[in-house]
Amino acid sequence: xxxxxxxxxxxxxxxxxxxxxxxxxxxxxxxxxxxxxxxxxxxxxxxxxxxxxxxxxxxxxxxxxxxxxxxxxxxxxxxxxxxxxxxxxxxxxxxxxxxxxxxxxxxxxxxxxxxxxxxxxxxxxxxxxxxxxxxxxxxxxxxxxxxxxxxxxxxxxx
Numbered sequence: 421x422x423x424x425x426x427x428x429x430x431x432x433x434x435x436x437x438x439x440x441x442x443x444x445x446x447x448x449x450x451x452x453x454x455x456x457x458x459x460x461x462x463x464x465x466x467x468x469x470x471x472x473x474x475x476x477x478x479x480x481x482x483x484x485x486x487x488x489x490x491x492x493x494x495x496x497x498x499x500x501x502x503x504x505x506x507x508x509x510x511x512x513x514x515x516x517x518x519x520x521x522x523x524x525x526x527x528x529x530x531x532x533x534x535x536x537x538x539x540x541x542x543x544x545x546x547x548x549x550x551x552x553x554x555x556x557x558x559x560x561x562x563x564x565x566x567x568x569x570x571x572x573x574x575x576x577x578x
Contacts, residue, residue, distance in 0.1 A: 449576075452513070454523045454530055456578050457504045463523055463575040480563055483550050487559020488574035494558050497525030498572055502547050505529060505540045512537040513568075521570075523578035528571070532561075536568030546570035 449464040465488060504522040511521050513536045521530025521543055529547055531538045538546075542564070550560035550572055561571040 450532065452520045452530065452532075453518055454521045454528055454575070454578070455504060455519045456523050460518045461523070461577055463528055463577040465528070465573050465575055480565055483554035483556070483560060483562045485550075485554060485556035485558070485560045487561065487572065490574050491559035494527045494574055495525070497527035498529065498547075498558075500524035501527045501529045501572075502544065505543050505547075507539065507541040507544060509540040510537060511540060511543060523575055525578060526574050526576065528573055528575035528578065530571055530573075531564075531568060532571050533566070533568035536564075536566070538564065538568075538570065543570055547572060 451462060451464045453460045453462055455461075501522045501524040504524060509519070511519055511531050513520055513531060513533060520532070521528060523529070529543055531543065546562040546564070547570075549562055550556045550570075554560050554562075556572070559571075559573050561569045561573075563569055
């Protein structure tokens with residue numbers, strides 16, 4: 421009987437550990453408003469290609485090339501989204517915010533995270549860092565202060 425109790429304990433313990441260890445991220449799109457140059461539209465990111473450890477985080481100022489599984493199909497729409505950013509505008513993820521960034525075609529350039537706010541010039545600078553310092557040809561992201569990120573990613577609804 422004691423052997424059965426130990427076996428049940430061991431199985432329960434291992435199941436608890438397995439549930440706590442991060443595995444592949446279940447991709448779910450984010451929904452948020454961005455400007456398409458004419459008006460504010462609600463867009464959604466496509467599923468992420470990221471399958472790594474969710475506990476690994478970027479440090480402030482760090483850049484990587486993560487994003488949608490379909491990033492390679494963005495074409496020149498990201499450059500168009502970049503050109504639609506107004507440097508003096510404030511882009512925010514606060515509830516009353518009308519825009520988190522800009523979009524064109526299937527590409528969005530936006531701030532992401534809880535209670536995040538950046539100026540348009542910050543979006544433009546991060547875009548250049550992702551492209552130049554990060555050597556990202558398609559999607560990418562830059563960690564900024566307080567857990568916020570600036571992202572270039574594939575979106576639908578623009």
